[in-house]
Amino acid sequence: MTALRRTLVATLAATAAVAAQGTPFVSPAYYASLDANAGDTWPFSPDNSGSYSGGLRLQQIHGDCRGHAMTIGSLALRANAPGGTLSGAARAIDVELFVGDADLANAGTSFAGNFVTGATLAMSRRIVQIPHRTGLSADFVGPFDFVLPFDQPFVFDGNHDLAWDFVNYSTDTTRRTGAINDLAVPTNGLVGSIAAGVAIRGNPHCSPYGFAPNLALVDQNGGELLLSFGASGVAGQFAAIAIGASDPSIPYPAGSCNQLIRTDALIVLGGNYGANGQFSVSATLPWSPSWAAMRVTAQAFTFWPGLSQAVLGAGYTLELPPGPPPTLNARILYGTGQAPPLGILQNPGVQLVVRFDV
DSSP states (O other): OOHHHHHHHHHHHHHHHHHHHTOOEEESGGGSSSOOSEEEOTTTOSSTTOOOOSOEEEEEEEGGGTTOOEEEEEEEEOBOTTGGGGOOSOEEEEEEEEEEEEOGGGOOSBTGGGBTTOOEEEEEEEEEEEOOOOSOTTOSSOOOOEEEEEEEEEEEOSSSEEEEEEEEOOOSGGGOOOOOEEEEOOOSSOOBOSTTTOOOBSOSOOSTTOOOEEEEEEEETTTEEEEEEEEEOOTTOEEEEEEESOOOEEEOOSTTOOEEEOOSSOEEEEEEOOTTSEEEEEEEEEOOGGGTTOEEEEEEEEEOTTOSSEEEEEEEEEEOOSSOOOOOOEEEEEEESSSOSBOEEOOTTOEEOEEEEO
C-alpha cells in the first residue's frame, strides 16, 4: 500500500469514527425535538412534595435500542416543559448508575434479574447535582440538563434491549426535589399536551384568582381531534375564550393583565362560570396533515366584580404533534428504599425520555 493510500484510508477511518461518535441516541426518537405528553419526578423523588425520605430505585428497559450498536459515554434526562419550573433551587442527590443488556419481553420485578448478561457499574456512587430549573415555561422542548457521565464508555452491541438502573440513596428531604422530567405515556392516537407546547405570554399572574385558560388535546375516534379549553374564575360571571393560530402580544391597558394575545382565524367560545368557578368548552376538528406542528393559542376574558372593564387571563399556546406518535417500546421497574432488590413493574410503554450520548 502506498503512503498516499495509507493516508487516505487513515483519514477516512478517522472521519467515520468522529461521525459515528457524534450522534446522540434519543429514546423514544419521536420525542427527540418534541416535548413528551407527561412529566414525573422519577427518578429523583416519588412525588412533588419531596417528603419521602427512604431512597428509591428506577430501572428503565429500552426496546428501541435493539439493533442499534453504540458506545455510550453518558446518559441524560430532559426537563419537562413547563413542568420543570416546579423545581426551586438546585439539589444534590446520592446516586449510582448501572447499565447492561436486557430482554424487554421478559421483564420482571427483579432489578438484577432484568440484566440478561449482568449489570455494569456505569457511574460509581457519588453526589450529583440536579440543575436549577426555572424559566422553562416559555420553552416548547426542555433541555437535556441532567447528565450522568459514565466512569468509562459502555460498549452496547445492539444484540439485546438496553437497560439502565438508577439507584438513589438520598434519605433526607434536603436532597429531594420536585424537578419534573419528561415522561412519555401510551396514547391511542394523536396527542398534544400541556407539556408539548405551553408558553405563557404576558403576565402569568393576571388576576387574584389565577385566571388562565387550560388546554388539552385528546384523540377521538382515531380521525378527529378533541380540543378542550377551560378556565377558572368567579361563579356566575361571563367568560370567553378566544382561540387562534398566532400569539403576538399587544398592549392592553385595562384590567389586571397587560398583554392581549391577538389571534388569527379567531374563534370565540363563551358562557358563564359554574357554581364551582369553572368554565370549559370543547371543539372537535377533523385531523389533517395541515394541522401538523401547528400552534394553537388561547386566551380567556372575563368581567370581574368591581371592575368596569374586561380582565385578561394569561395566554397559552398548545403545539399540535407532527403526526401519530409511535408505540412506546419500554418498561419501568420502580421501587422505594435503600437499593431494593425487587420493585413494581409499571405498565408497558411508560418511559422517561432519555438521551444516550455516544
